[in-house]
Amino acid sequence: MINHYRPTWAEINLNHLWHNYSEAKKEAPNKEVIPVIKANAYGHGAIPIFKFLYQRGVRFFAVSLLEEALExxxxxxxxxxxxxGPLLIEDLQIASDNRIEFTIYDIPIYExxxxxxxxxxxxxxIDSGMSRYGLIEPKMIIDVVSNLQSKKNIDLKGIYTHFATANENEEFYFNQVIRMxxxxxxxKVKPRMIHMxxxxxxxxxxxxxxxxxxxxLGISLYGLSLDDPKPNIIPVMSLKSKVVQIKELHNGDSLGYGATYKAKGHEFIAILPIGYADGLIRKNKNGCVEINSKKYKIVGIICMDACFIKVDETVHxxxxxxxxxxxxxxxxxxxxxxxxxxxxxxxxxxxxxRIMVEGAKI
Ligand SMILES: Cc1ncc(COP(=O)(O)O)c(C=O)c1O
Structure with missing residues (x-):
């Protein structure tokens, strides 16, 4: 369900997205950058981002699920x-009919x-150390490659691995590279795509x-990273809402489910129509939001569709x-x-x- 009537939205800056893509491209000269747009493009909106990148000339995309690929x-x-992700054997026909490139991650799907x-x-x-999807044994991998290559109906287009610790453990990371x-x-005959x-x-x-x-490229396409220092990327998503009501509390008045918050005097509470069903989970209690360039505290228990912010007279x-x-x-x-x-x-x-915006030029 998409609700365009409530003033709560995620702003997606496509200009930032393109900047991030271009920064990654600089790190991979003469290579292609595959945008990873699984999980609704990491929450940013898979379809509009797919269309946007396609319009900019990108032709190869990665997702996790067959559902995502078909969409x-x-x-x-x-x-x-x-x-x-793993394709079930019974879904080979659907993958074929829809020209979805899938992953051979295990022996039963290979067979x-x-x-x-x-x-x-x-x-x-190739499982080079993460112990998730992929084949491990080098001799078996060599045989699998040549057997797949011997079949006319099969295009073994690529070979790849995935890293467990690129952001945190160099020794483990380079062991994976060496194995790959x-x-x-x-x-002997390398598939035409090799990606790690x-x-x-x-x-x-x-x-x-x-x-x-x-x-x-997944998380950094969206301007985020676990590295320190961070690459030259810019966050793409801002999560926003609008104040829909201001409540004035007096000393001792309680607020929200469980009546856990009690006013300690004359207080102003702004109610935002965003709650845990939107992703603002209850653990955000006591965190802050920004209103008019100032930080204000989230108070009381976060509801499914709303939360309470302790503000001052300047907020409307x-x-x-x-x-x-x-x-x-x-x-x-x-x-x-x-x-x-x-x-x-x-x-x-x-x-x-998700509201797509193309902001000012960077
Ligand atoms: C197989 C595979 N490749 C690439 C990525 C993208 O990783 P990142 O978001 O760290 O760039 C993921 C994400 O989990 C993945 O599972």
């Missing part, structure tokens, strides 16, 4: 779409592909590699409150909630409309 396919017929007469395009995933490189060196880097690896290391053809009905994306950043919220920026943006729920 994109309905919109654009000729973009390449890689599904990175099913080998038996199939469908026209299939796939990428082989060793395997690639043993493959996520955001952190793209900005920190990709220039070192002459054997890859693509990088997969209709004023815009920025939950994050102004003086309060996504990283501030992540710190407040003891999580990572990925979780903050992907938690903004579907009922918050």
């Amino acid at each position: 994109l396919r309905k919109v654009l017929n000729d973009a390449s779409i890689l599904m990175m 099913a592909v080998m038996k199939s007469n469908l026209k299939l395009t796939c990428h082989l995933k 490189k060793n395997i690639l060196d043993q493959i 880097s996520n955001s952190s690896s793209t900005f920190k290391y990709e220039k070192k590699y002459d054997f890859t053809t693509h990088v997969r 009905v209709g004023d815009v409150a920025t939950i994050f994306g102004g003086i309060i950043t996504v990283d501030d919220i992540a710190k407040r909630l003891n999580t990572i920026n990925y979780e903050v943006v992907t938690s903004v729920s579907n009922r918050v409309p």
Whole structure:
């Protein structure tokens, strides 16, 4: 459901998105940057971002689920779409019919592909240390590659791996690179796409590699990073709402569910129509929002559709409150909630409309 009637929205700055994409491209000269637009483009709105990047010439995209891939396919017929998550064997036909490139992540799907007469395009995933999807054993991988390449109906278009620690543990990271490189060196006919880097690896290391053809850019496309220092990227999403009511409390008046907050005098409370069902989870209690360039505290218990902000006389009905994306950043919220920026943006729920803006030139 998209609610365009309530003054709560996520502003998505496409100009910033393009800036971030271009910064990543500088790190991967002569290579392609694959935007990762799974999970509704990390909460930013997969369809408009898909269309926007396509208009700018991007032709290859990555998602996680078959559902996500099919949603994109309905919109654009000729973009390449890689599904990175596990495809069920019974869904090979759907992948083939819709020209979805999928991942061979395990032996049963490999065997099913080998038996199939469908026209299939796939990428082989190497598990180089993360112990998630992918094949591990080098000898087996070499055989799988040549067997897939021997079948006329199968296009083994790519081979890839994923890093567990690009942002935090160099030794572990480089062990993964070495394992991947060793395997690639043993493959006689290399698939035409070789991709490893996520955001952190793209900005920190990709220039070192002459054997890859693509990088997969997720979080930093959206202007966020776990690296310190951060690359030259700009956050794309701001989460906003408008004050819909001001309540005046007097000494001892209570506020909200559980009556947990009690006024300690004459207080002004601004009510924002945004709550935990929008992604402003209850743990944000005691955090702040920005109104008129000032920080104000969230008080009382956050409701499903509303929250309470302790303000002063300068705040009025209709004023815009920025939950994050102004003086309060996504990283501030992540710190407040003891999580990572990925979780903050992907938690903004579907009922918050995403408003695409193309801001001033950078
Ligand atoms: C296989 C794969 N590649 C690339 C990415 C993008 O990673 P990041 O968001 O860190 O750039 C992800 C995200 O989780 C992923 O699962």
